[in-house]
Amino acid sequence: MNDLRPLSSTDRTTLHRLRERGLTDRSALHEVLDAGIICHLGVVIDGLPVVLPTGYGRIGEALYLHGSSANRSLQAAAGTEVCVTVTLLEGLVCARSVFHNSMNYRSAVVYGTARLVTDEDERLAAVEAITEHLIPGRWAHSRRPTRKEMAATAVLAVPLDEASVKVRTGAPKDDEEDYDLDVWAGLLPVTTAIGPAEPDPLLRPDIAVPPHITALETALPHCP
Amino acid sequence: MNDLRPLSSTDRTTLHRLRERGLTDRSALHEVLDAGIICHLGVVIDGLPVVLPTGYGRIGEALYLHGSSANRSLQAAAGTEVCVTVTLLEGLVCARSVFHNSMNYRSAVVYGTARLVTDEDERLAAVEAITEHLIPGRWAHSRRPTRKEMAATAVLAVPLDEASVKVRTGAPKDDEEDYDLDVWAGLLPVTTAIGPAEPDPLLRPDIAVPPHITALETALPHCP
Numbered sequence: 497m498n499d500l501r502p503l504s505s506t507d508r509t510t511l512h513r514l515r516e517r518g519l520t521d522r523s524a525l526h527e528v529l530d531a532g533i534i535c536h537l538g539v540v541i542d543g544l545p546v547v548l549p550t551g552y553g554r555i556g557e558a559l560y561l562h563g564s565s566a567n568r569s570l571q572a573a574a575g576t577e578v579c580v581t582v583t584l585l586e587g588l589v590c591a592r593s594v595f596h597n598s599m600n601y602r603s604a605v606v607y608g609t610a611r612l613v614t615d616e617d618e619r620l621a622a623v624e625a626i627t628e629h630l631i632p633g634r635w636a637h638s639r640r641p642t643r644k645e646m647a648a649t650a651v652l653a654v655p656l657d658e659a660s661v662k663v664r665t666g667a668p669k670d671d672e673e674d675y676d677l678d679v680w681a682g683l684l685p686v687t688t689a690i691g692p693a694e695p696d697p698l699l700r701p702d703i704a705v706p707p708h709i710t711a712l713e714t715a716l717p718h719c720p
Numbered sequence: 721m722n723d724l725r726p727l728s729s730t731d732r733t734t735l736h737r738l739r740e741r742g743l744t745d746r747s748a749l750h751e752v753l754d755a756g757i758i759c760h761l762g763v764v765i766d767g768l769p770v771v772l773p774t775g776y777g778r779i780g781e782a783l784y785l786h787g788s789s790a791n792r793s794l795q796a797a798a799g800t801e802v803c804v805t806v807t808l809l810e811g812l813v814c815a816r817s818v819f820h821n822s823m824n825y826r827s828a829v830v831y832g833t834a835r836l837v838t839d840e841d842e843r844l845a846a847v848e849a850i851t852e853h854l855i856p857g858r859w860a861h862s863r864r865p866t867r868k869e870m871a872a873t874a875v876l877a878v879p880l881d882e883a884s885v886k887v888r889t890g891a892p893k894d895d896e897e898d899y900d901l902d903v904w905a906g907l908l909p910v911t912t913a914i915g916p917a918e919p920d921p922l923l924r925p926d927i928a929v930p931p932h933i934t935a936l937e938t939a940l941p942h943c944p
Contacts, residue, residue, distance in 0.1 A: 508765070508770070533809060533812075533910070534807065534809055534823070534825075536760040536762075536771050536773075536805060536807070537771075538760075538762045538769035538770065538771035538803075539769055540764055540767065540768065540769050541732070543764065543767075544764065544801050544803070544831070545762035545763055545764045545769050545770075545771075545801070545802060545803045546732070546762065546769075546803050546829075547760050547761075547762035547769075547771050547803045547804070547805040547829065548805065548829070549760075549805060549807035549809075549825065549827055551823065577768050577769070578769060579762075579768070579769040579770050579771045580771070581760060581771040581772065581773060583758065583760070583773035585757060585758055585773075585912075588757075588854060588855055588914070588936075590855055590858065590862075590933065591862070592862055592863055593862055593863040593864075593865070593869075594847065594851050594858070594859065594862050594863065594864055594865050595863075595865050595866075595869040595873075597851060597854065597855065597858065597862070599758070599775065599854070601758075601773065603773055605770075605771065605772070607768070623818065627818050627821060630812060630821065630823070631812055631814060631821065631908075634814065634818070634821065635818065637903060637904070638814075638815070638816055638817055638818050638821070638901075638903050639816055639817040639818065639819075639898060639901060639903065640817075640818055641817070641818050641819050642819075645817075645819040649819075667920045667921060667922070668920055674863060675922060675924075676924070677862075677863060678924075678927065679861060679862050679863065679927070680861070680919070680923065680927050680928070680929060680930045680933060681919070681920040681922075681923055682917055682918050682919040682920045682923060682929075682933075683917070683918040683920070684855075684914050684915055684917055684918075684933065684936055684937070685914070685915065685916070685918065686757070686912060686913070686914055687912075687913045688809075688910060688911075688912060688913070689910070689911045689912070689913045690812070690908050690909070690910055691908050691909065692909070693906055693907070693908055694906050694907040694908075694909065695904070695905070695906040696891045696892055696905040696906045696907070697891060698891070698899060698905075699904065699905055699906060700899075700900070700902075703902065703903070703904050704904070705904060705906075706904045709814065709904060709906075709908065712812075712908055713908070
């Protein structure tokens with residue numbers, strides 16, 4: 497099922513600097529997209545750039561976004577070329593020199609024409625993928641969308657044809673002559689901590705925290 | 721010193737839907753920008769949108785970005801209108817219905833013409849602000865940029881004239897008839913955890929973790 501074509505190497509997806517940070521295999525792209533929670537959608541509206549954060553989901557080689565069918569940016573995006581960027585910030589890199597301070601991260605930049613999805617089966621599958629991406633297990637647990645709710649929802653698909661993945665990992669890299677400086681250098685890991693779950697104050701008191709929520713909570717990092 | 725003008729209300733910074741999520745005071749904008757770590761810079765290149773993650777800093781009513789002077793996107797951005805978005809994801813909102821699943825977040829979207837900064841004093845102040853934004857206290861601790869390093873650095877300024885701030889907080893909001901459903905609902909807080917610090921393997925063994933690094937580590941959330 498996996499599409500193992502390498503990522504495209506168009507001019508804009510080819511790293512011109514710091515090439516060692518570029519990855520071109522498709523599995524790296526999937527990993528970044530699957531690990532992210534939100535993306536930043538870039539659209540050109542009246543010739544000017546607009547960047548909006550939003551949730552997303554992936555089915556195979558397509559990225560799905562959704563929103564209110566009244567959402568102006570989604571409306572503007574439909575049928576046009578968009579840029580979808582997912583960034584995982586993983587560390588603050590403290591070098592001995594200001595110039596070499598950096599961040600550890602994994603990022604994916606996807607370019608493609610956003611297709612307004614009209615097929616109801618694909619629309620529902622997309623909403624399921626977006627829901628499951630945000631909160632795995634949620635689709636089976638909660639009330640599914642009604643026809644009216646789906647009518648109020650716009651779904652866009654962006655193909656994973658043209659994309660680039662960029663990664664920086666590891667320790668700071670200083671200039672040779674700076675390693676003797678009296679400056680602390682190292683890494684501050686950055687992680688996204690989820691939980692602990694806070695029940696809705698209006699929750700029926702007989703309803704316990706379900707396993708799919710507990711599973712997400714266990715993503716809590718670093719606690720001794 | 722604080723500029724207390726309200727944020728602009730141009731058409732594109734006025735929320736057309738979910739107006740209750742919009743804030744128009746300038747201090748809310750500063751708060752979001754100061755709390756974020758990275759931004760997503762949107763630029764139009766050859767008529768198409770490009771969205772790139774990058775660090776930033778704020779001095780008063782200007783946002784500063786920097787990068788290699790060979791960076792194509794920064795070059796393309798200079799003198800053009802850009803969009804800079806900072807998103808703080810603060811919670812996964814689990815509603816009883818898929819349709820009302822949501823995220824808690826604070827986001828700032830800034831529109832403006834990116835000015836290539838050429839004054840050396842302003843360039844240095846900008847690099848200091850970007851460094852201090854990422855790792856407060858780092859500027860005083862580490863080796864400052866040389867003239868050569870500054871020459872290899874491009875700095876852009878984006879004025880905080882036109883911006884919108886959007887916030888969602890609190891519990892899920894379900895349809896009245898769904899509150900009786902047998903579905904767990906609530907909030908999964910999302911926090912950005914920093915640390916514990918990992919010294920560079922090449923660090924001189926007599927150099928201890930300095931207070932400005934320890935201070936960042938204390939941002940660790942949720943640990944008992």
